[in-house]
Amino acid sequence: MKIFITGVAGFLGSHLADAMLAEGHEVIGCDNLIGGYRDNVPAEVDFYESDCNDFEKMKELLKNVDIVYHTACTAYEGLSVFSPKLVAENTYLNSVSMASAAIANNVKRFVTCSSMARYGTQEIVPFTENMICKPQDPYGISKFSAENVLRNLCEIHGMELVIAVPHNIIGPRQKYDDPFRNVASIMINLMLQGRQPIIYGDGMQKRCFSFVQDDIDCLKKLAFQDNVVGEVINIGPDEEFVTINHLAETLAKLMDFELHPIYMPGRPQEVKLATCSADKARRLLGYQTKYTLEQGLSKMIDYIRERGAKPFIYHLPIEIYSEKTPKTWSEHLF
């Protein structure tokens, strides 16, 4: 099959490309390098440094493509409150552009990555796919709006759609010099520089992290299995819930680091308890985790250590400065 992966220089996109290539598929991909790293892209990928919002280019690149796997996004939930235009353009608008280009080329299936931000705050946890979505920030709203417009276009024009909802996936190739995203990578980069991790709020926010290799197999199956067409499926575990404080403690233990975290005021709209059910993924995709949190974190530490700790780069514009803007960003504290 010929598979087009958007965001192929990103974390999930590049791992997916490896998985598809390993199965003998032809992989072509694009990334505008607003995030990700150029050297994440596997050498065998036919790579274009292009923006999904460049519709004419996308239309040209998608010729004879069987499957589009859309991972490209500025997946910055916290930042989206302060840079909504940037995030909407690269979450909602780029999805419309890709869907339109795919339909124009008679692509068979479109797999898109949504986010657990689609659920917002719910009375009941873990979140299940059939819940009424109540996204509460521009990122979550853009993701959910993208799902809706994709569903609409796919129904009208007869393209298969699958919606993956990855959550809290960690591993090598995550951008670790990015001050706006990827809490575990940020903490490792700071600790390697001998600096204390910064924690928003009281650190009691609970998350359920999973190691990328545990999720890639499921994500890959979404491109091929018949029983997933039209479905929304959470991708990630529901077994080992940890607080952000615990994450910092575990990293400190693994890195033999004397921990005294710096606590900063919480970020607006941050969901306290965000966990997703993996029942549907178990049922439809045979989802099973193999890596413990410590094993996953150890692999990330090795990866970042090998590449070397790096200063944080404030590479994205902040559109709205106010007293609510986290000081970590407005005063470049990372």
Ligand SMILES: NC(=O)c1ccc[n+]([C@@H]2O[C@H](COP(=O)([O-])OP(=O)(O)OC[C@H]3O[C@@H](n4cnc5c(N)ncnc54)[C@H](O)[C@@H]3O)[C@@H](O)[C@H]2O)c1
């Ligand atoms: N990693 C997770 O745990 C997680 C959780 C929830 C949702 N997701 C979703 O999965 C997808 C992949 O996430 P990731 O963690 O690999 O993120 P990532 O930032 O590592 O990768 C996204 C890539 O998309 C590229 N990109 C952004 N806008 C683009 C555009 N307009 N045109 C071309 N390229 C563009 C970036 O440069 C980046 O390389 C995203 O849609 C994200 O919202 C991931």
